[in-house]
Amino acid sequence: MIPPGEVPPGCTPVITVHGLKNSFGEQVVHEDLDLAVCRGEILGVVGGSGTGKSVLLRSIIGLQTPDEGEIEVLGENMVGRTEDEAKNIRRRWGILFQNGALFSTLTVAENVEVPIREYFPFIKPPLLDEIASYKIAMGGLPPDAGPKYPSELSGGMVKRAGLARALALDPELLFLDEPTSGLDPIAAAAFDQLVRGLKERLGLTVFLITHDLDTLHAVCDRIAVLADKKVIGVGTIPELLALDHPWIQEYFNGPRGRAAAASYEGATA
Amino acid sequence: MAEVTDQDSADGRGSVYRVAGTVNIARAATTQREIDALPDPLTIDLSDINRMDTVGAWIVYRTVRDRGAKVIGASRDEVGLLKQVGEFDVPTRVVPDEPHDLVSVLRELGQWIADTGATLVGLLGFFGATLIGFGNVIRRPKRFRVNAVVQRFDVVGVRALGIIGLMSFLIGVVIAQQGSVQLAQFGAEVYTINLIGRITVRELGTLMTAIMVAGRSGSAFAAQIGTMKITEEIDAMRTIGVSPVEALVIPRIIAAVMMMPLLAFWSMLLALIGGGIFVWLSLGIPPLTYIQRLQEVIPMTDLWVGLIKAPVFGFIIALAGCFQGMLVQGNSEEVGSRTTTAVVQSIFLVIVLDAVFAVFFSNIGWI
Numbered sequence: 001m002i003p004p005g006e007v008p009p010g011c012t013p014v015i016t017v018h019g020l021k022n023s024f025g026e027q028v029v030h031e032d033l034d035l036a037v038c039r040g041e042i043l044g045v046v047g048g049s050g051t052g053k054s055v056l057l058r059s060i061i062g063l064q065t066p067d068e069g070e071i072e073v074l075g076e077n078m079v080g081r082t083e084d085e086a087k088n089i090r091r092r093w094g095i096l097f098q099n100g101a102l103f104s105t106l107t108v109a110e111n112v113e114v115p116i117r118e119y120f121p122f123i124k125p126p127l128l129d130e131i132a133s134y135k136i137a138m139g140g141l142p143p144d145a146g147p148k149y150p151s152e153l154s155g156g157m158v159k160r161a162g163l164a165r166a167l168a169l170d171p172e173l174l175f176l177d178e179p180t181s182g183l184d185p186i187a188a189a190a191f192d193q194l195v196r197g198l199k200e201r202l203g204l205t206v207f208l209i210t211h212d213l214d215t216l217h218a219v220c221d222r223i224a225v226l227a228d229k230k231v232i233g234v235g236t237i238p239e240l241l242a243l244d245h246p247w248i249q250e251y252f253n254g255p256r257g258r259a260a261a262a263s264y265e266g267a268t269a
Numbered sequence: 270m271a272e273v274t275d276q277d278s279a280d281g282r283g284s285v286y287r288v289a290g291t292v293n294i295a296r297a298a299t300t301q302r303e304i305d306a307l308p309d310p311l312t313i314d315l316s317d318i319n320r321m322d323t324v325g326a327w328i329v330y331r332t333v334r335d336r337g338a339k340v341i342g343a344s345r346d347e348v349g350l351l352k353q354v355g356e357f358d359v360p361t362r363v364v365p366d367e368p369h370d371l372v373s374v375l376r377e378l379g380q381w382i383a384d385t386g387a388t389l390v391g392l393l394g395f396f397g398a399t400l401i402g403f404g405n406v407i408r409r410p411k412r413f414r415v416n417a418v419v420q421r422f423d424v425v426g427v428r429a430l431g432i433i434g435l436m437s438f439l440i441g442v443v444i445a446q447q448g449s450v451q452l453a454q455f456g457a458e459v460y461t462i463n464l465i466g467r468i469t470v471r472e473l474g475t476l477m478t479a480i481m482v483a484g485r486s487g488s489a490f491a492a493q494i495g496t497m498k499i500t501e502e503i504d505a506m507r508t509i510g511v512s513p514v515e516a517l518v519i520p521r522i523i524a525a526v527m528m529m530p531l532l533a534f535w536s537m538l539l540a541l542i543g544g545g546i547f548v549w550l551s552l553g554i555p556p557l558t559y560i561q562r563l564q565e566v567i568p569m570t571d572l573w574v575g576l577i578k579a580p581v582f583g584f585i586i587a588l589a590g591c592f593q594g595m596l597v598q599g600n601s602e603e604v605g606s607r608t609t610t611a612v613v614q615s616i617f618l619v620i621v622l623d624a625v626f627a628v629f630f631s632n633i634g635w636i
Contacts, residue, residue, distance in 0.1 A: 104600040104601060104602050105602055107363060107364055107365070109361060109362070109363040109364070110363060110364065113363070116294070119294075120294060120295065120297060120298065122297075122298035122299075123294075123297050123298050123301075124298070125363075127297065127298075127301055127328070127331075129363050130327065130331060130360070131297075131324055131327060132361070132363060133357075133358075133359065133360050133361045134323070134327060134354055134357040134358060134359075135357075136361055137356075137357035137358075137359045137361075138323075138357050142359075143359045143360060143361035144361070145361065146361030146362050146363060147361070147362040147363060147364050147365040147366075148365075149600075150600070151599045151600040169294060170293065170294055170322040170323050170324060201349075201350075201353055202323065
């Protein structure tokens with residue numbers, strides 16, 4: 001297995017992180033963290049609570065300025081950019097936040113329209129509304145969800161609506177922060193299939209933070225493990241298991257890890 | 270860049286829309302406009318495009334759907350993409366239906382009246398629940414939360430001293446200045462002291478303090494309790510067996526009721542000092558004379574009028590704040606609107622009550 005910062009053969013890097021350091025006061029979250037994400041892959045990011053998965057995401061998307069290090073997304077350097085420069089990149093990615101982060105005063109359809117209106121004000125209804133409609137359908141929501149407000153939606157529907165909004169601008173890169181947390185297993189499995197299907201249809205690159213072992217087995221091409229303030233390994237599950245790291249062993253070989261692996265093997269056999 | 274060819278070909282095929290380059294969201298508006306400008310029957314030629322995204326595919330798809338256009342020259346990928354967006358063709362509405370006619374206006378009016386009625390009944394019910402809570406605390410004094418009350422004293426009272434003091438001082442100066450200008454017209458500047466003394470002690474000290482406390486603490490009560498409602502802390506409290514009225518509402522009401530008279534007195538004092546400094550510097554009345562005159566012109570009943578109102582106002586402010594906080598449900602936006610309502614409601618009620626008090630005290634002879 002190759003080190004986390006290096007690009008595997010035949011891979012066009014979409015995100016590269018080099019020497020990242022993040023700290024809050026005395027507490028150092030990341031130190032000397034390297035990571036590369038290839039075009040067209042679904043990269044799962046796992047790690048124990050408090051290992052800085054969300055901080056890593058926030059650094060990559062520019063919500064958190066790192067103390068040190070270089071971050072490149074879609075070929076553009078992300079550290080120290082102005083708002084205007086960042087806008088061009090923001091157009092090319094979609095982000096699903098952990099709790100959906102839907103605008104509570106807007107309906108689901110209006111939420112999906114927000115990024116389109118912001119970047120392409122010349123697209124007017126009815127085309128705009130039609131685009132929102134098919135994005136909502138693409139996110140796996142029924143048509144009656146369009147005119148609903150976020151407070152009227154269930155947890156799973158909020159995630160789907162968030163995904164529809166993330167897909168609004170036909171992004172090349174999709175960030176998902178714990179997309180299946182808080183969903184029942186059936187909804188979570190359906191969401192996994194949805195992400196997998198979208199990735200294949202639209203050729204997306206997906207950066208997926210998760211705790212869900214089933215998601216890792218079912219969806220991810222490669223998995224990055226965060227521990228000890230850095231990415232300790234990137235690869236498929238068998239490759240990671242070859243690393244003799246206690247957290248990885250515990251995570252994938254614990255009772256839940258084995259159950260997920262067994263059910264996945266059962267399903268694919 | 271797309272290249273548009275509008276050909277009216279001889280064999281009567283109608284117009285051909287040939288795009289080269291990309292058909293994507295960035296060119297969506299232009300592409301749509303160009304397609305709209307072409308007459309039927311329409312043929313869309315995709316043989317020269319190198320990239321199409323779902324929005325581009327959607328535009329092609331809807332043209333085929335709505336106008337029966339023919340698509341030629343699409344590669345396998347493009348056909349796949351067109352089929353995919355077609356699968357998702359399930360129209361949805363963007364906003365809920367809201368009819369705007371006379372009936373709906375009447376319905377809204379009726380709804381508003383019903384809501385207002387329900388709010389008043391709710392406030393009364395909340396008042397009752399608070400009294401029951403007080404009863405419980407009196408019966409079982411161990412359940413009285415001393416720490417919470419003392420903490421509220423600090424937040425509602427001590428921390429308000431600065432802003433209320435400054436506001437009152439300035440109001441004292443303004444009354445003295447405006448009063449002296451008017452009274453000077455008939456040579457009665459010395460009555461400025463009567464004006465300052467009576468208006469601040471009897472009315473403004475308490476009223477301005479109440480408005481400040483409503484803005485500072487009434488809003489905070491509504492926002493705090495409303496946020497706790499959204500994060501389900503109140504539900505958690507109930508299930509643990511802690512009464513939210515006893516734990517949250519009663520300490521706040523006690524704090525507001527006890528702090529209001531003290532703050533009102535503080536406000537009167539600072540207003541008198543402000544006015545005193547103005548008359549000293551501007552009219553040349555020395556502080557000692559000022560104090561002596563104040564003693565002569567302010568009847569003791571004025572102080573009682575001011576101080577009796579204060580705890581009542583405090584109660585109204587805390588009650589309205591806590592009540593509106595408890596009414597929050599759903600989303601975070603409601604915390605904001607409920608907080609606004611709490612402040613508006615409490616200031617309105619304070620002023621109505623102030624008028625009632627004014628009539629009452631005049632009638633019992635405290636003029």
